[in-house]
């Protein structure tokens with residue numbers, strides 16, 4: 001009998017997370033669609049999965065809050081079963097500005113939302129999946145950004161630096177759990193058509209900057225989701241601590 005595959009996708013009510021949740025369901029995962037505020041959007045993702053015969057639940061949790069992360073994973077234990085995969089996708093950016101304009105409150109918000117969240121969710125996943133704790137193994141994919149390589153000068157160096165930390169988490173955690181049945185990898189998307197650019201103050205950003213991309217276009221959330229699902233799959237069985245850049249050649 002096949003082992004049931006259970007996945008948590010953080011920030012799955014829209015954008016890259018929603019595309020990942022839908023593709024994971026199509027690949028046979030029971031899916032926890034985590035979201036922060038937008039219950040209606042999360043419910044749409046769940047309904048779409050159920051309409052195709054899949055299993056999904058929507059769970060609200062601020063993944064930068066330790067007790068909410070603990071509750072999120074407990075809900076998955078109760079409602080879906082033994083966790084086998086985590087996608088650390090939830091992430092935020094704030095209004096475009098230079099480093100000389102940034103205050104500590106903003107820096108702490110960005111780092112907590114993008115870095116602390118990944119550590120906390122990875123911790124809960126490792127406690128469930130690692131052979132060290134009696135688990136049967138699994139895989140984690142962190143959603144970093146091309147910004148970690150490029151720095152986002154003049155826009156959001158804080159965001160780029162937070163993704164640098166996600167890259168380092170990916171390498172360090174991968175090595176830490178490499179003999180415990182868990183692989184840890186990351187994707188680094190470039191300019192992808194989602195709502196995140198509106199929070200930076202420029203909803204049309206992808207169309208403005210796509211000329212700087214060698215392929216001369218922005219990416220689609222589904223193109224990122226495909227790489228995430230490959231990294232989670234057995235086809236990537238010897239890949240850990242590594243990155244897939246999805247940035248059209250940038």
Ligand code: NAP
Nearest residue numbers: 011013015016036037038062063090091145192194195196
């Ligand atoms: P998005 O469209 O803005 O969606 C963000 C998602 O994260 C939403 O589901 C939101 O929930 C959720 N979320 C935000 N803060 C959260 C928190 N504290 N706890 C739980 N959920 C939270 O974003 P996206 O563009 O798809 O980005 C997804 C990931 O890809 C992020 O890590 C981002 O940095 C990365 N990325 C994106 C791009 C790009 O061009 N779009 C490029 C590189 C990397 P609600 O709907 O409830 O608010």
